[in-house]
Amino acid sequence: MTGIITTGTGGYERLEYLDRLPVPEPGPEEVLVKVLAAGVNNTEMNTRLGWYSATIDVGTNSHSEVTSDDFEGIKDGGWHNKTPFPLIQGTDCCGQVVRVGLLANPELLRKRVLVRPCVAVIDDKGGPKSCWMGSDFNGSFAQFVVIPQTEVFPISSEWTDEELGVIPCAYGTAENMCIRANVKSGDTVLIPGGSGGVATAAIKLCKLRGATVISITNESKRDYVAEMGADIVYEGRYGGSGWKSMAADVQNNVNVVIDNVGGEGFLDLINCLKADGSYVCSGAINGPVVSLDLRTMYLRDLKLIGTTTWEKSVFPNLISYIQQGFVVPPRVTVFPLNKIAEAQKLFMAKEYVGKLALIPPPTTIF
Amino acid sequence: MTGIITTGTGGYERLEYLDRLPVPEPGPEEVLVKVLAAGVNNTEMNTRLGWYSATIDVGTNSHSEVTSDDFEGIKDGGWHNKTPFPLIQGTDCCGQVVRVGLLANPELLRKRVLVRPCVAVIDDKGGPKSCWMGSDFNGSFAQFVVIPQTEVFPISSEWTDEELGVIPCAYGTAENMCIRANVKSGDTVLIPGGSGGVATAAIKLCKLRGATVISITNESKRDYVAEMGADIVYEGRYGGSGWKSMAADVQNNVNVVIDNVGGEGFLDLINCLKADGSYVCSGAINGPVVSLDLRTMYLRDLKLIGTTTWEKSVFPNLISYIQQGFVVPPRVTVFPLNKIAEAQKLFMAKEYVGKLALIPPPTTIF
Structure with a gap:
């Protein structure tokens, strides 16, 4: 498949657009989601920049013109101390379930879904109670992503893929x-x-x-x-x-x-x-x-x-607000996935209003 | 009656021991309490020193050797911006109800009580939801204190007056x-x-x-x-x-x-x-x-x-813990009320362990 591999902490040159990546295999209780649209958020840039490191005390806004050299040696720049580079980032995903694991619910197949990126984890040692798609494991800046079946939420709405695809992280x-x-x-x-x-x-x-x-x-x-x-x-x-x-x-x-x-x-x-x-x-x-x-x-x-870890009611609430028409769709500008650096630069310039979405190239694999 | 008037922001010289103070009159829903013992707390010194002022950024511990001159011009040194000096301080009180207001419950008369110093107030303008005995209105460093009947809690316990008298503020x-x-x-x-x-x-x-x-x-x-x-x-x-x-x-x-x-x-x-x-x-x-x-x-x-304003359950809980024997009495050293400066100096030296209580002179007024 095609996707963006973030190779390590640093600037835009860390984003590599690759085809011939293996399509990931869903585990027994996981599903494979074809990515239809993926929003662009601060967190993807923060993670690439290693901004979560305690050694950094300036705002994200100061980082618009940095290179990898500025981040040499940062070991704790991710959510859980260290981001597992090389990594496919991408926290937002509107997609379609195209395969289900052996023990996963087959009714999810072919459904258009929003993916909940905040995955609950049990940690008795005092660590965070969640891990995040696109930060702790591979995310949506690719044609496909694997996710536990509990994190996909079928949605029935007239909103476009890109309107839905910018919802999860921000909303x-x-x-x-x-x-x-x-x-x-x-x-x-x-x-x-x-x-x-x-x-x-x-x-x-x-x-x-x-x-x-x-x-x-x-x-x-x-x-x-x-x-x-x-x-x-x-x-x-x-x-x-x-x-x-x-x-x-x-x-x-x-x-x-x-x-x-x-x-x-x-x-x-x-x-x-x-x-x-x-x-x-x-x-x-x-x-x-x-x-x-x-x-x-x-x-x-x-x-x-x-606040980082989401309350259980967060995602069901959002699905309900959208399906019942309680919120209007956001304003979205679309970029093809290979233009991710342009999209992130536009985002960081903070002049644009509204959301940005990345669309992976079409695929006939599923 | 006899009591300590704190005349203004400053050092120990602001504490004046006076007799011939008028015994206060309880309003219709208030009671008059004869003070049996009154604990010594940080807050009385903080208030006298004007430490709550935003212009002060050092710890209370730095204030052990200050005089009034150091506090010239502090206008916001109290809980609610300005402390209403001259004031009888004293946040802790174990006492006996000796008079009840016209509309107050006559069954409170003669009861030994603990006084809740945190009095709920309704403030729609965003201000604190409580005012405090000894900080916002006259307190227990005197032979008598007037308090709304809702703030006196009869207690039946074998604890001494001084053991009870150091409980309210700290506990x-x-x-x-x-x-x-x-x-x-x-x-x-x-x-x-x-x-x-x-x-x-x-x-x-x-x-x-x-x-x-x-x-x-x-x-x-x-x-x-x-x-x-x-x-x-x-x-x-x-x-x-x-x-x-x-x-x-x-x-x-x-x-x-x-x-x-x-x-x-x-x-x-x-x-x-x-x-x-x-x-x-x-x-x-x-x-x-x-x-x-x-x-x-x-x-x-x-x-x-x-946390400053107490939840409603706080004081009923304390009374219950004491009456049921769930907590043992604190260690208390007693000073006569006119030795307040010695008691506060001992407190501030932070060498003593346990609590300090002030006992007003005996009175036969009631």
């Missing part, structure tokens, strides 16, 4: 954050960096719950973020006048902050919370190491919630 | 932390600074729940902390070899950290948590401003929980 992460922070009707939720994939999804999923959403984004993306459903949109970034207005207006006034930005603005975000409020995060593109005043946290009964 | 805070962090049977809990009032209480309350407790304290207090119930006790403080052993042994291995220490050791404490673990704090005597790596928090699904 799953956002839904999980909403669940963990218990976002509910009547809440006011602050979502900085509102044009990002997870942030956009979070705006929609908070609105779905009946919350009021406040966001902030660059001037050029303001209309997009409002269109996504944010009730109030400030313009600018940390340090600018729009950010300062937001910090002043919203101080002490929101129930939940849903953040993937982190960095220097963290303190202002915490100060926006009401007593008893929750800050929930699943990323930190502007810088992971922040300064925290424990007094603010305890005197105001705040909760800071880190 | 209430610890019980609240156990509840908020959901400490349960089979958990491993790390409690640094194990000889402190809240930490000692937390050790007992975690053991009561069936958890395994790991602690660390100075060599001289090791036996005391073990006697309190800690299963494993390391010796030393942050930076020393005992701390390093603990950080290495326990890394990635505890379900909950119950912390009132903060400071430079914070990072090690976070790294001791298993994935899905909780760090809960209600103080930061070694320094409130810490560095947090958001990646650690989100990749490991950690929760950081700040």
Whole structure:
């Protein structure tokens, strides 16, 4: 089959487009999925760049022009310390089940499915309770991917493959954050960096719950973020006048902050919370190491919630929202799989709004 | 009546021992309590010192030799921005109800009670959901104190007044932390600074729940902390070899950290948590401003929980534990109320183990 092999930690030159890769064999309780569309996310670049290493303290945004040399010697750059390179990345997948393992449910065959990339694992030694498709084992940047049958969810929807194919990572992460922070009707939720994939999804999923959403984004993306459903949109970034207005207006006034930005603005975000409020995060593109005043946290009964492993209800919820028409399809631009570097560069430039999907070349193997 | 008036932010010279203070009048739903014993806690010193001000970034421990001059101009040094000096402090109280307001329950009269210092308030503007006796309104460092009838809990126990009088603040805070962090049977809990009032209480309350407790304290207090119930006790403080052993042994291995220490050791404490673990704090005597790596928090699904306002079940639980004999009385040394500065100095020297209680002079007013 054809796919992208990420050969190691480093820049775009680590992405090798290869044909003649072996089609993987599903184990007894696994299925083989033909990839119809695969979304592009921050996490694929973070993993390739080794950004999860504790030796790195700058934001993902600083990495747009790096080469392999910058990452020599990083040993703990992946989710579970070390990413198993060479690896087929790809966390998002809309696909079709084309083979089922000996003990897997044959009714899955031929079904169009969304793949849940967050696979629960039992770890008694204190490690993470999940592993991830595309980070811990081969993912969807190829014509085929093997996955446990428990992780494929048949979906019946008029959405296109690429509209579905950008959903799992961003919407799953956002839904999980909403669940963990218990976002509910009547809440006011602050979502900085509102044009990002997870942030956009979070705006929609908070609105779905009946919350009021406040966001902030660059001037050029303001209309997009409002269109996504944010009730109030400030313009600018940390340090600018729009950010300062937001910090002043919203101080002490929101129930939940849903953040993937982190960095220097963290303190202002915490100060926006009401007593008893929750800050929930699943990323930190502007810088992971922040300064925290424990007094603010305890005197105001705040909760800071880190989220990676998804709650069980996350994926069934998403399937249900889509099938019932509770969310509208995202805006998607499509690239052929061999143009992955172009797609990732466009993504990293942070000028484009909406999602990007990669489409593998057609195959007649199945 | 006789009592201690704290005249403003500053050192021990701010504590004025006065007689001829008016006995306060209970409102319709309040009661007048004769103070039998009042514990000494960090919070009374923090409040007098204005340590809750965001302009202060050192630990409480740095304040043992300060004078009023060091605190000139601090406007936000209290729980709710500004402490209403002149104030009678005192967060702990074992007392006897000697008068009831017009609409208060007359059956409370003559009862020996513990006073719940954390009074729930309704705040729609995002502020704290509680106010505190001794910080936001007059407390127990006097012969009498007025309190809403909902905050007095009759107790039937053979414990002495001083044993009961040191319970509310430390044990209430610890019980609240156990509840908020959901400490349960089979958990491993790390409690640094194990000889402190809240930490000692937390050790007992975690053991009561069936958890395994790991602690660390100075060599001289090791036996005391073990006697309190800690299963494993390391010796030393942050930076020393005992701390390093603990950080290495326990890394990635505890379900909950119950912390009132903060400071430079914070990072090690976070790294001791298993994935899905909780760090809960209600103080930061070694320094409130810490560095947090958001990646650690989100990749490991950690929760950081700040606690001040008590859950409703906290105080009924404590009364029940004492009445049923589930906890043994704390070790208490008694000072007359006019020796408050000596008691606080002994407390701040951090050499003494156990609790300190102040006893007001006898009165025949009621």
